[in-house]
Amino acid sequence: MTRNVVISGGGTGIGLAAAQTFAAEGDRVLLLGRREDVLRGARVPGALTYAADVGDVDGVRGVARFVADELGAVDVLIHSAGGSGQLEARVEREDPLELVADNWTVNFRINTLTAVLLTEALKERLAEPGGRVLFLSSIAAYRGSGSGAYAASKAALHPYAHDLARQLGPRGITVNVVAPGYVEDTDFFGDAMDDARRARLVAETSTGRAGTPGDVAATLHWLASPGAAHITSQIIQVNGGAERGH
Numbered sequence: 344m345t346r347n348v349v350i351s352g353g354g355t356g357i358g359l360a361a362a363q364t365f366a367a368e369g370d371r372v373l374l375l376g377r378r379e380d381v382l383r384g385a386r387v388p389g390a391l392t393y394a395a396d397v398g399d400v401d402g403v404r405g406v407a408r409f410v411a412d413e414l415g416a417v418d419v420l421i422h423s424a425g426g427s428g429q430l431e432a433r434v435e436r437e438d439p440l441e442l443v444a445d446n447w448t449v450n451f452r453i454n455t456l457t458a459v460l461l462t463e464a465l466k467e468r469l470a471e472p473g474g475r476v477l478f479l480s481s482i483a484a485y486r487g488s489g490s491g492a493y494a495a496s497k498a499a500l501h502p503y504a505h506d507l508a509r510q511l512g513p514r515g516i517t518v519n520v521v522a523p524g525y526v527e528d529t530d531f532f533g534d535a536m537d538d539a540r541r542a543r544l545v546a547e548t549s550t551g552r553a554g555t556p557g558d559v560a561a562t563l564h565w566l567a568s569p570g571a572a573h574i575t576s577q578i579i580q581v582n583g584g585a586e587r588g589h
């Protein structure tokens with residue numbers, strides 16, 4: 344059966360790998376992101392694309408209209424839009440407190456609000472039974488992220504997923520969170536990764552390697568499978584053992 348799969352942040356990194364994985368299994372994929380050229384250039388056979396900022400109410404209204412016209416029901420909703428905020432446009436600030444306010448606002452906007460708004464806009468379109476909602480958190484939600492802003496904005500998704508799982512469970516829909524460790528071959532780090540930092544992150548793993556977008560995509564695909572129907576309200580870590588299960 345062909346499923347409709349909506350993926351925010353689907354033009355690059357983990358979202359793109361997920362799109363390729365689902366499309367390879369015959370599913371119909373809709374890629375969302377802000378940069379139209381990036382979405383159009385994504386190599387995903389048969390994919391639909393729609394450019395929007397999903398941290399914006401009007402942006403998600405546009406997505407909801409597009410989904411209603413082009414897909415109807417949503418079988419799998421994957422929230423891969425996000426980042427540490429370092430790739431976002433910055434306003435010059437002198438005042439350190441204003442800098443802190445900007446950092447926390449940007450992180451909650453791109454990591455938390457994107458996922459919450461898109462979920463709420465598409466919630467009634469989720470297939471029942473069998474619908475799947477999948478969030479992308481991070482190892483940072485367990486460890487902190489330096490300033491705390493990125494980590495907190497990911498950790499905020501955990502209680503939201505628990506509330507949503509309870510709400511959507513009676514409709515036969517599961518809600519889970521995937522929390523990756525270091526994943527290379529994405530745009531996430533911009534130019535902030537160097538050999539020494541990479542080696543430190545790899546040394547933390549038990550597997551002795553960096554994660555790949557395909558590792559995370561395979562976990563998302565498994566959580567979306569019929570066999571995972573009784574897994575809901577869980578946070579699944581994909582980090583090669585860098586952070587132990589809890």
Ligand SMILES: NC(=O)c1ccc[n+]([C@@H]2O[C@H](COP(=O)([O-])OP(=O)(O)OC[C@H]3O[C@@H](n4cnc5c(N)ncnc54)[C@H](OP(=O)(O)O)[C@@H]3O)[C@@H](O)[C@H]2O)c1
Nearest residue numbers: 352355356357376377378396397424425481526529530531
């Ligand atoms: N890479 C890692 O090591 C790692 C580790 C743990 C968790 N994660 C999480 O995994 C997810 C995917 O990240 P990635 O590693 O694949 O990085 P990535 O390649 O930078 O992907 C992030 C995607 O999100 C999109 N995006 C950001 N803000 C958006 C918005 N407001 N509206 C719509 N789309 C938006 C970006 O496209 P546009 O800029 O065109 O909108 C981009 O395609 C993120 O949530 C990230 O926090 C990554």
